[in-house]
Amino acid sequence: NREWHLLSRPVGWPKPEDFALVETEVPTPREGQVLVRNTYLSVDPYMRGRMSAAKSYAAPFELGKVMQGGAVGEVIESKAEGIEVGDHVLHFFGWREYAAVDAKNAVKVGPTAVPAVKVETQDVPLSAYLGVLGMTGLTAYAGLLRTASFKEGDIVFVSGAAGAVGSEVGQLAKLLGASRVIGSAGSDGKVKLLVEEYGFDAAFNYKNGPVAEQLREAAPDGIDVYFDNVGGDHLEAAIGSLREGGRIAVCGMISVYNNTEPAPGPKNLARLIQTRGRIEGFLVGDHYDLQPEFVQKVAPWVASGELKYRETVVEGIENNLEAFLGVLRGDNIGKMIVKL
Numbered sequence: 001n002r003e004w005h006l007l008s009r010p011v012g013w014p015k016p017e018d019f020a021l022v023e024t025e026v027p028t029p030r031e032g033q034v035l036v037r038n039t040y041l042s043v044d045p046y047m048r049g050r051m052s053a054a055k056s057y058a059a060p061f062e063l064g065k066v067m068q069g070g071a072v073g074e075v076i077e078s079k080a081e082g083i084e085v086g087d088h089v090l091h092f093f094g095w096r097e098y099a100a101v102d103a104k105n106a107v108k109v110g111p112t113a114v115p116a117v118k119v120e121t122q123d124v125p126l127s128a129y130l131g132v133l134g135m136t137g138l139t140a141y142a143g144l145l146r147t148a149s150f151k152e153g154d155i156v157f158v159s160g161a162a163g164a165v166g167s168e169v170g171q172l173a174k175l176l177g178a179s180r181v182i183g184s185a186g187s188d189g190k191v192k193l194l195v196e197e198y199g200f201d202a203a204f205n206y207k208n209g210p211v212a213e214q215l216r217e218a219a220p221d222g223i224d225v226y227f228d229n230v231g232g233d234h235l236e237a238a239i240g241s242l243r244e245g246g247r248i249a250v251c252g253m254i255s256v257y258n259n260t261e262p263a264p265g266p267k268n269l270a271r272l273i274q275t276r277g278r279i280e281g282f283l284v285g286d287h288y289d290l291q292p293e294f295v296q297k298v299a300p301w302v303a304s305g306e307l308k309y310r311e312t313v314v315e316g317i318e319n320n321l322e323a324f325l326g327v328l329r330g331d332n333i334g335k336m337i338v339k340l
């Protein structure tokens with residue numbers, strides 16, 4: 001078994017020396033556990049937060065120990081009732097090849113899963129449970145519908161729009177009746193994908209010019225909803241373009257995750273007064289009650305191709321770290337997945 005350990009807490013951008021790929025024994029499952037051979041590992045921006053010691057909603061990774069993250073794998077030994085050898089499960093012991101997982105922390109996915117899920121999702125590949133129908137998908141759904149109180153006719157702006165969460169936010173908004181959807185991303189190729197494949201009404205490359213100017217051009221009538229994945233000048237620009245009663249769902253602020261100094265704050269905050277605008281942070285972990293509704297509603301759109309998704313797949317446990325760093329750099333289109 002090979003697994004990734006955190007050796008030291010990164011300062012600024014994580015460096016390879018902060019991590020080690022360590023060889024260990026394959027774990028032996030105890031009573032009530034299953035042994036899983038991981039087939040897909042998730043790498044996500046929030047993991048950067050867990051590499052720091054600072055207190056947050058998720059506990060810091062421990063130094064000298066294996067890191068954690070979403071994963072899907074095949075059960076190769078079972079000491080738990082209700083899960084058989086050959087079943088596929090979603091669990092939280094990524095960054096490693098093999099994991100002994102308590103059955104209560106493993107959710108069956110794929111063809112042998114509980115009928116309610118099976119009927120809706122059997123046509124999707126297992127990696128989808130880490131992305132479009134998994135945690136990042138639910139983040140898009142809950143953040144848009146619940147936190148941003150999305151309603152038909154809204155003009156929606158989403159940053160990080162070619163990523164896992166952002167690409168789903170934009171398309172869900174379209175499918176649910178947004179009057180205009182605008183996205184921003186970090187390359188001309190990504191911008192083209194947003195407009196030509198995902199059906200965004202407008203998109204811009206934030207590296208090509210000031211965000212506020214590009215947003216005003218793309219959304220001349222302003223925006224009702226901003227789904228923030230980025231923070232910084234994107235957030236400032238969005239407040240500047242907010243219409244009366246506008247809502248901002250603060251999902252992530254990836255532009256500051258590797259900063260060593262606090263970023264300067266947005267200058268437009270007083271505008272929230274005149275617009276009666278609402279800005280609100282949210283954590284997907286508080287919204288798992290929406291998971292069944294989310295899968296019921298979105299899985300058919302995924303299966304029919306009405307909701308498109310891309311994955312950027314990196315192969316091999318030895319490339320797990322590089323894949324994670326790639327997400328922070330923007331190497332990915334859609335969900336970044338590691339395939340073992």
Ligand code: NDP
Pocket residue numbers: 044045046135136139160161162163164165166184185186187190229230250251252253254255256282283284285327328329330331332333334335336
């Ligand atoms: P993505 O698939 O969107 O990957 C991250 C993307 O961020 C990169 O592809 C890159 O694309 C972009 N990016 C990196 N640096 C910058 C920068 N300085 N400015 C603008 N964009 C940048 O990741 P996820 O979909 O998994 O996550 C998206 C956001 O949602 C993150 O902020 C994450 O922390 C947050 N999140 C929050 C959750 C919650 O519960 N609140 C749950 C899950 C995710 P590009 O080429 O466009 O720069």
